[in-house]
Amino acid sequence: MAEGHLQHIFFHERPVSYPYRNRQSPRKQNYPPRDRVSHGNWLMHQFQKVWTDAKNINEAREAVALPVNHGVYLEFVSTPEYELAIRSLENIQLGIRLMNVRMMENANGKTERVATVYIPHGKEGFFLKKLRQYLEENTEKGKPRHEAFAACIDDIRLAVVESFWPYHEITSIPGEEPKWCEIWLNTDQDEDEAKFRLLASERLGIEIRNETLRFPERRVILAKVNRKQLEELIQSSDNIAEIRRADEVTSFFVELDNTTQSEWAEELSKRITVRVDSRVSVCILDTGVNNGHILIAPILKDEDCYTYHPGWGTHDHDGHGTKMSGVVGYGDLQTLLENSEPVELNHVLESVKILPPTGKNDPQLYGAITSQSISRVMIEKPQRKRIICMAVTSPEHTTGDGRPSSWSAALDELASGYLDEQQKLIIVSAGNVHGWDNYPDTNIVSSVENPAQSWNALTVGAYTEKTLKDLRKYNNGSTVAPKGGLSPYSTTSVIWDDKKWPVKPDIVLEGGNVLKDSLGCVQCEELSILTTYYKPFERQFDTIWATSAATAKAAWMAVQIQAEYPDAWPETIRGLMIHSADWTDTMKRQFLRGKKKGDLKVLLRTCGYGVPSLEKALWSMQNRVNLVVQAELQPFDRDKNGRYVMNEMHLYELPWPKDVLLSLGETEVFLRVTLSYFIEPSPGEIGWKDRYRYASCGLRFDVNGSDTKEGFLSRINAAMESDEDEPGATSVKWLLGPHNRNVGSIHSDVWRGTAAELAVSNLIAVYPVIGWWRERPWLNRWHKKIRYSLIVTLQTPEQSVDLYTPIMTEIRSKVPIAQQL
Known part of the structure; x- marks a missing residue:
């Protein structure tokens, strides 16, 4: 540990749990104006017609011995710009199931909602009864019965192939x-x-x-x-x-002769010490790794090389996996070669070959391949703390708008621990841009690739510090990206719906630059990252670039944190990396469009939360203190009336040194909060709302600011009531604000204020928002708990100020068992 470095404080005080109090008033409904009689009669006629048509089709198939199903698939089409009453289209007890919900544009450019519903034979009376009651009966308030169901339906028709296919x-x-x-x-x-x-x-x-x-x-x-x-x-x-x-999947040292390269590699290998009892590993899912390389052999044993298909072998047939391993194993290999210091490695590697060695890939169910590959490694070595690294994407079948795919949902399910009760940190590449002439405009409209839209995965984009040292060597060419700017390779999530889908990439790391001259743009070794070559009998070194290089570096960073804090959860490792990140000045000049919170969108969804700092992720300082909480919360419960309701929030009293802060007065201090958790996914395309939300539940954080404890609790309770996840008013001037940060399964924000203001702002709440665990109680997950990691940093620019010691004193005076990991 370098001088001045202090371990983070893992805060073990049990949070105070406050029950949710329901004060919700009924929501107003929005229906188009209807002539009840004519509209009801038309719906009745249309339903009976399509039901008869379906019956005739079945009878015709049975007559020629073709297989038939036991029900009918129907489409219910909404009035343009109105919502369907989705819940009224389903009755689980009768076997009537909502299959999917799509949003489509009609010929006039208006948005329609289309629901595909399966109705068993003999259960059509469920809808006919509703329609009759809509025509003939009123509620106690004099409104037509089932108005919410009937008024917004514009058409009922038989389902076709398009009914089951994503509209876009x-x-x-x-x-x-x-x-x-x-x-x-x-x-x-x-x-x-x-x-x-x-x-x-x-x-x-x-x-x-x-x-x-x-x-x-x-x-x-x-x-x-x-x-x-x-x-x-x-x-x-x-x-x-x-x-x-289905998905389909994608200078100096390099220029030396192999004899000289081997000498450099051998010299470095003699300085390497691998911790023999290491229980920390990075599992690389790729093209395999050739561990005969002199620098790979010490950290990747034969027994840790796996393959999805026995016929593929475990060797690296392409070179990409071995390139990844050089960065995952050593971080900055070039720096290690250039100095003579001892190198201590506290982690080992594992390799799983998930791509076939010959021919073009047939489309595969890559979610299942990924899941089975990871499960096998975990079964073989269950004692290891494992980071999973994958730089394989599917550009051809990327959804393009942030919607989950089967592959991204499989990553979410794996990370959540739903299958095996073991949460996992999965690090994936954001995918690459392949045309650089219109940088950075092309990057802004190029979507993060499948499966990197995963909520729980740490998605890594690329930035670059690479510049040309000798312009004459390249005929006075120049680099495409400025130093410190977004890498030309990196994809973004700017074109996604920012109210619905996560911020991606989460972070950016070095991915190299591109050379530009009079003939166009080309890759260049000098602008790439040094790594290991998969055919060491030919040469030892190669280069890697783009989001693959950045992902490998992220995995190397993550395993350093895991080795230093062996009891840190995967949620915490992910949280610390994002918590330590910041934008470069170049990124701000490139993508910050103004001073309002809405102006941060392009910067956030282009560069994520910025470039992570390993030093900040690993260490606290006297004037920069990181508190880490690892806890679990039960978001939902069943009340005495059998209703499924919100359950609890957690409240923490932060151990701020009030006397120290008050003595600093108007000095600016920095508060950063990051909340990291893993959702359980529900990827069926059924509108992503109500009972069919993608996330099992969401969590949010807030700080009291100038509110009293009672006022703060009331504000949080009101936020829990909102099905629309609307935050309440607050005096805290967050940099991003709730509307930018409250998407996905990790939320991070910064508050800069005076020390005096922060001295009285010492309450932080973690609370749940609605999810499918509550809305689909028949799946019996409403009582489950969700783990979370809460990371809070207090920092002052005054390096002489000691915040760490009084915070530790405060913690020990209240909680004797509180300790550092």
């Missing part, structure tokens, strides 16, 4: 030629999956993969189908919820 991907529906597609089944039962597999493969002759992805009320299976076969599946199966296209 309609053009990728297969034609006559079969294509690999994801079939999303509306079930989590093995029996239903087995029936579907038998139907598809035996009765319909469809090629199906063995892998299955499992989510709440969803199974995802890969099938090679054309449009006709998709139509057959819809007519034959009772469990089709969605269909999607």
Whole structure:
């Protein structure tokens, strides 16, 4: 530990839990004006017509011995610009299920909501009864019964292939030629999956993969189908919820002769000491790693090399995996080669080959491949604290707008520990931009690639400090990106809905620059990162660039933190990395459009929270103190009337040294808060709201500011009431503010104020907001707890001020068991 470095304070005081008090008033409904009689009669006629049409289709199929299902898929179409009453379209007890909800533009450019619903034969009376009651009966207030259900419906029609396909991907529906597609089944039962597999493969002759992805009320299976076969599946199966296209996946030392390179590598290897009892590892999912390299062999044993498919082998057939391992293992390899200091490595590597060695990749159910690969490694070495690193993306089938895919949802499920009760830190690359002439405009409109939209994964983009040292060598060329700016390679989430989807990338790290001259833009070794080469008999070193290089560096940083704090949770490691990040001045000049909070959007969704600092992530200082809380909270409960309600919030009294702060008076101090947790995903495309929200629940934080304790608790209680996740008014002048930060599963913000202001602002609350755990109680997860890591930093620019000692004294006086890890 360097002089001045102090370990973070892990705050073990139990939070005070306050129960939620329901004060919610009924919400106003918004319906289009309707002539009740004519509208009700038309809906009744239309429903009966499509039901008769469906019955005739089934009878015709049975007459020629074709398989049939036991119900009907219908579409309910909303009035343009109005919401459907989604809950009224489902009755689980009767087997009536909402399969998906899509937003579409009609011919006039207006937005329609379209819900696809499965209705078993004999249960159509559920809707006919509602329509009759809408026509004939009133509520106690004199309104038509079921007005919310009927008034917003503009059309009812039979479902077709497009009914199950994401609206923005309609053009990728297969034609006559079969294509690999994801079939999303509306079930989590093995029996239903087995029936579907038998139907598809035996009765319909469809090629199906063995892998299955499992989510709440969803199974995802890969099938090679054309449009006709998709139509057959819809007519034959009772469990089709969605269909999607499957993913397809992407100077000095280098210029030396191999003899000289080997001498450099051997000299470094002699200075390396690997901790023999290390229980900290990074698992690289890639093209395999060739561990015969003199610098890789000490940290990657043969027994730690795995492959998804036995026929692929564990070797690196491409070079990418070995490039990743050089950075994951050593961080800045060039600096280590250039000095003569001893190198102590506190971690080891693991490799899982998830890409085949020959030919073009067939589309795969990569979520299942990723899940099975990680599970195998964890079973083999369960004692290890493991960081998972993956720089493999699917640019061809990226959703482009932040919506989850089966692959990104699988990463969320893996990280959450839903399958094995083991939370995991998964670090993924954001994906790359391949045309640099219009930098940075191209980056702004280039979406983060699948599966990096994952909420729980730490998504890494790229920035660069790389510049050309000798312009004459490159005919007076120049770099595309300025020093300290966004790397030309890095994708962004600027074009996503910023009220719905996470900030991505989360952080940026060195990914290299691009050379620009009169002929265009090209990659350049001098502007890339030095690493290891996969064919050491040819040469020892190579270069790596783009978000792969940045992701490898992020994994190296994460494992340094894990080694220093072995009891830190994955949520905490992710939190510390984001908590330590900041934007460079160049990034601010590039992307900060003004001084309002809304002007931060482009900067935040281009560069994430900025460049993480390993020093800040690892250490506190006398004038910069990091408090870390690792706790769990039960967000929901069932009340005495059987309703599922919000349960509790956590309140912490921060151990601020009030006397020290008051003595500093108007001196500016810095408060940063980061809240990190993992959601359990529900990826079915059913509107992403109400009971079908993607997240199991959300968590939020707030600080009291100038509020009294009673006023603060009242404000938090009101925030918990809001189904729309609307924060209350606060005196705290956050840099980002709730509307920028309250998306995804990690939230970080900064408050700069006077020391006197902060002296009285010592209460921080962690509280839940609504999620599907509460809204879908039949899944029996409403009583589950969610873990979280809360990181709070208090800092003053006055380096002579000692905040650390009085904070430790305050903690020990209240909580004798509080200690540092």
